[in-house]
Amino acid sequence: MIIEGRAWKFGDKIDTDVLAPGYAMKLSAEGLAQHCLEAVDPDFAKLVQPGDIVVAGTNFGLGSSREQAAISLATLGVGAVLAKSFARIFYRNAINIGLPVVTIDLTQEIAAGDVLKLDLAAGTMTRLKDGYHRELQPMPPHLIDILEAGGLMAQLKQRRGL
Amino acid sequence: MPQTLTQKIIARACGRPTVKPGEIVTVNVDLLMGQDASGPRRWRPRLEELNAKLWDPSKVVVVSDHYVPAVDAQSAEILNISRRFARDYHVENFFDMQGISHAIMPERGLLRPGMLVAGGDSHTPTAGAFGCYAAGFGATDTTAIAITGETWTTVPETIKVQIDGELGPEITAKDVMLWLCREMGMENSFKSVEFVGSTVHAMSMSERLVMSNMAAELGAEAGIIAVDDITIEALKSTGGDYEGAETWVADPDAHYCKTVTLDVTKLGPQVAAPHAPENTDDVGKFNSVKVEQCYIGACVGAKLEDLQMAASVLRGKQVSPDTRLLVAPATVRVTEKAAADGTLATLTAAGAILLPSGCGACAGMGAGIIAEGETCLSTTNRNFQGRMGHKDASVYLASPYTVAASAVTGRITDPRELRTTTRNAA
Numbered sequence: 001m002i003i004e005g006r007a008w009k010f011g012d013k014i015d016t017d018v019l020a021p022g023y024a025m026k027l028s029a030e031g032l033a034q035h036c037l038e039a040v041d042p043d044f045a046k047l048v049q050p051g052d053i054v055v056a057g058t059n060f061g062l063g064s065s066r067e068q069a070a071i072s073l074a075t076l077g078v079g080a081v082l083a084k085s086f087a088r089i090f091y092r093n094a095i096n097i098g099l100p101v102v103t104i105d106l107t108q109e110i111a112a113g114d115v116l117k118l119d120l121a122a123g124t125m126t127r128l129k130d131g132y133h134r135e136l137q138p139m140p141p142h143l144i145d146i147l148e149a150g151g152l153m154a155q156l157k158q159r160r161g162l
Numbered sequence: 163m164p165q166t167l168t169q170k171i172i173a174r175a176c177g178r179p180t181v182k183p184g185e186i187v188t189v190n191v192d193l194l195m196g197q198d199a200s201g202p203r204r205w206r207p208r209l210e211e212l213n214a215k216l217w218d219p220s221k222v223v224v225v226s227d228h229y230v231p232a233v234d235a236q237s238a239e240i241l242n243i244s245r246r247f248a249r250d251y252h253v254e255n256f257f258d259m260q261g262i263s264h265a266i267m268p269e270r271g272l273l274r275p276g277m278l279v280a281g282g283d284s285h286t287p288t289a290g291a292f293g294c295y296a297a298g299f300g301a302t303d304t305t306a307i308a309i310t311g312e313t314w315t316t317v318p319e320t321i322k323v324q325i326d327g328e329l330g331p332e333i334t335a336k337d338v339m340l341w342l343c344r345e346m347g348m349e350n351s352f353k354s355v356e357f358v359g360s361t362v363h364a365m366s367m368s369e370r371l372v373m374s375n376m377a378a379e380l381g382a383e384a385g386i387i388a389v390d391d392i393t394i395e396a397l398k399s400t401g402g403d404y405e406g407a408e409t410w411v412a413d414p415d416a417h418y419c420k421t422v423t424l425d426v427t428k429l430g431p432q433v434a435a436p437h438a439p440e441n442t443d444d445v446g447k448f449n450s451v452k453v454e455q456c457y458i459g460a461c462v463g464a465k466l467e468d469l470q471m472a473a474s475v476l477r478g479k480q481v482s483p484d485t486r487l488l489v490a491p492a493t494v495r496v497t498e499k500a501a502a503d504g505t506l507a508t509l510t511a512a513g514a515i516l517l518p519s520g521c522g523a524c525a526g527m528g529a530g531i532i533a534e535g536e537t538c539l540s541t542t543n544r545n546f547q548g549r550m551g552h553k554d555a556s557v558y559l560a561s562p563y564t565v566a567a568s569a570v571t572g573r574i575t576d577p578r579e580l581r582t583t584t585r586n587a588a
Contacts, residue, residue, distance in 0.1 A: 013348070013438065017546040021553075022526025025199065026236045039553040059349040062381060063546055065200060065284040067300035088351045088383050089284060093300035140186060142314060152302045153208055156309065160212055 001120040001147065003079035003100065004128075005051035008044065009112040010037070012057035016090065019061065019069035032068055033075040050077030053116050055106050057083065061090020070094040080118055082106055082125070095143050098151035102136050109134075120147070164413035166320035167386050168354035171295040171410070175278040183319040183419070191307050193221055193272065195281035197263050198240055199228040199527075202247035204282075204301035205308055209251075216251050217311035223255040223272060224248050225263035228527050230520040237527075261493025261519040264288035264375060264461035268367070269495055271402035275389045275410040280307050285461055285543065290374035290386040291367065292393060292402075293410040295354070297383045318354045318383055319419035321346075325359040327427035332577045334471065335365060335372035336463065336541070336561040338424070340432035343379050344442040346422055353419070354384040356412060361426050362387060367396040368467040375462040376543050379439040388412060431576055433539075434559040437547040445564055448574040452484065455538040456569040457550075458562055459490035459517070460524040463541025468492075468562040469500045473508040475566035475577055481513035484572035487565075488530045490517035514569075523550050532557075539568050 014037070024035040037044040054073065060083035061069055070093040073081065080100040084107060094101040100120055110116065115128045121144075123136040139147075149155035163180050165173065173181045175189035196202060201224055209215070216222055224244055232238035241258070248256035257266050264285050267273055275293030279286060282304040289296035297315075299307070307313050323346075325338065338361070355377050362373065370387050377385020387393075388411040397404035431445040458464055458472055469491060481487045489509055491497040497519060500506045510516065523530030524542040531551035532538050538550060538557050545557035558574060567577035 015438075015546045017526070017544075017549040021548050023531075023548070023551070025527065026234075026240075039547050059351065059381065062348060062351075063284065063544065065282060065286075065298040065300050067200065067204070067302060070300070085349065085351065087349075087381060089298050089300055091351075092303055096300060096302035096306075142186065152306055153212075156212060156306060160214070162212060 001100065003051060003053065003118040005049065005053045005079050005116065007053050007055045007110050007112055007114045007116055008048060009110070010040065010054065010056040013059045013062060014040070014056055016061060016063035016066055016069040020066050020072050025066070025068065029071055029075050033072040036072040036076060045076060048076050048078065051079040052077065053079055053118070054081045055110050056081065057107050058085045060086050062087040065089045067093045067097065070097050070099050074099045095146050096152040098147060100147060104134065104136060164415045164417070166416040166418065167293065167356055167388055167410060167412040168295055168318060168320045168384060171276055171278055172315065172317055174276060181317045183317050185317045186314060187317060188312050188314050189278055190312050191221070191280045192277040193223065193279045194304060194307050195223045195225065195263055195267065195279065195283070195286065196304055197228055197283050198226040198244045200282040200301045201304065202244045203240055205305050206243065206247055208305045209309065212309065214309045216308050219252045219254070221311070222253050222308065223267065224253050225257045225266055226259055227262045228521045228525055230259045230528070231518050259520070261496065262461040262521055265465055265492035265496070268292060268371060268396070269400060269493055271397065271400035274403045275393060275407040280304065280313060284378050285375050287377045287382065287385045288371055288375040288461060290377065290384050291370035293386065293389040293407065295384050295386060298378065316352060318352055320354045320356055321350060322418040322421040323355055323357050324421060324423045325357065325361040325426060327361055327425045329361060329426050329429070332563040333426070333429055333431065334561040334563065335369035337429060337432040338426060339373060339376035339379070340434050340439060340442040340559060341429060342424070343376070343434065343439040346380050348379060348381045348438065348440050350380045350382045353382050354386065355380060355382040356386050358388065363390060366467060367392055368465045371465065372462055379543055431561060431564045433564065433574060434545060436545055436556040436558065439544060439559060445560070445574065445576045448558065449576070451537065451558065451574045452572060453539045453568055453574060454485060454536045455530070455532055456485055456487045456565050457523055457530055457538055457540040457542065458565055459488070459522050459530070460542040461492055462543040463562060464490055464492040464496065466496045466499050468541060469496065469505050469509065471562040472566035473505045475563055475580065476512035476570065477508050479512055479570050481569045482572035485569055487514045487569040488517055489514045490522045490530065491519050493519050526550055539565050539574055541565050
């Protein structure tokens with residue numbers, strides 16, 4: 001699984017109310033995604049491009065169990081989230097909907113706009129402009145299986161022979 | 163190998179004598195809860211796509227509490243989706259506009275100590291007050307559980323939170339939890355918390371529910387309290403199953419990854435400032451903060467005892483003309499009991515405005531939303547930016563005593579101060 005895109009940088013404790021605000025929760029997935037992160041960066045939803053990578057600090061996705069927090073990022077085309085640490089429910093939700101999440105601290109090294117290339121199978125992250133390189137912590141095999149199937153629903157479908 | 167209560171419950175749920183932290187195991191779920199925002203509405207299309215049924219409708223609870231009562235055609239349709247789901251998939255434990263799931267499950271005797279509870283809501287850990295391992299999950303995880311009855315988990319390390327000493331007058335479990343949010347931070351992810359000590363043992367079930375509920379704010383996956391006489395009494399009084407319940411305690415020499423100790427003897431009222439529950443300090447630090455709204459609501463802060471706390475402050479007093487006090491009882495049974503014992507009359511005589519039971523303004527979905535620039539002091543559990551309405555609104559968190567006292571003065575007020583003033587005036 002190769003992901004390549006520009007880095008968007010966010011700080012610590014990006015919570016689910018910021019990722020998927022309650023006041024927009026009745027909207028369609030596309031409508032809700034337009035409000036994703038607007039409290040901290042009003043331009044994010046407008047300017048993010050498919051494949052772009054979110055780089056953040058600690059406890060990314062804390063708060064509610066709402067899966068729309070991960071779905072909104074995926075709907076906007078975000079290719080992966082690289083954070084120093086994740087809240088548990090968000091982490092599971094992201095894997096379950098097929099959005100790669102990697103626990104790694106890049107908050108010092110990576111600047112907004114840097115173009116990054118992730119190779120999840122090989123477990124590497126490279127910055128294209130200068131070849132800056134980091135190894136990624138290996139992901140447990142059962143999570144790679146879910147991501148490779150395209151998410152938990154796709155995996156269940158396969159298992160049920162559909 | 164001695165085990166924490168968390169390990170014991172997970173071991174039982176995966177059919178093994180013991181489990182170790184870090185192991186990835188598949189567990190059988192004893193009870194699955196889905197609410198209207200993330201349950202049937204998300205489950206049904208996926209179940210249909212997979213041509214699947216519920217693995218065991220008797221182990222599924224559906225509660226409509228987020229979009230209640232409907233305020234527009236969209237929310238009305240979401241509630242209808244839950245009704246049709248409960249009917250078509252034979253869910254007997256369906257609670258339609260009866261109150262908030264985390265208050266409904268204990269009140270209706272649905273929890274049994276030792277259960278592994280999975281809920282489609284981040285405050286599912288509330289059930290830990292009954293000696294359950296209860297954790298929140300997103301909609302895809304809960305769909306998979308609805309079909310298979312199982313899920314994977316990494317056995318968490320357990321943090322022991324040892325709380326001792328007698329709480330002072332007008333000091334509550336809410337103050338303890340806000341203090342712990344500051345002390346422990348909100349990033350105890352992939353960890354379970356077990357609350358022990360003389361203070362916890364002395365707490366009523368209502369107060370224990372606050373402890374376990376706000377384990378979610380610590381970032382923990384579960385917040386568990388071992389079974390004792392209070393648990394058994396609560397099970398008996400709600401028609402719950404208490405046979406063998408007393409066995410659900412941690413082994414005496416179990417290993418904890420960390421122990422946090424708190425002596426509550428000198429703990430005063432705590433207030434969390436915007437925009438996180440960990441931004442907590444003593445109430446006195448905030449006494450210049452004016453509040454346009456005081457809100458008593460949510461699973462954590464509008465149970466019968468919470469309303470009684472507020473009433474004890476408001477008896478014979480009036481809500482300040484500079485603010486408004488909204489009260490949304492956690493369940494319809496709470497409303498019924500608070501009406502019967504005079505609590506509601508005390509609140510409304512003081513000028514409180516009653517709202518329907520549901521997640522309401524706490525989840526940013528129901529009545530009581532605040533405008534740009536407004537400040538609300540709330541008994542709820544979470545004050546993230548934009549949660550209760552406008553992104554440039556401010557939400558402070560406190561106990562029902564503190565919120566009621568602040569409603570009288572129109573600014574954040576130490577409830578003990580109000581009591582002293584009244585006594586002096588008398």
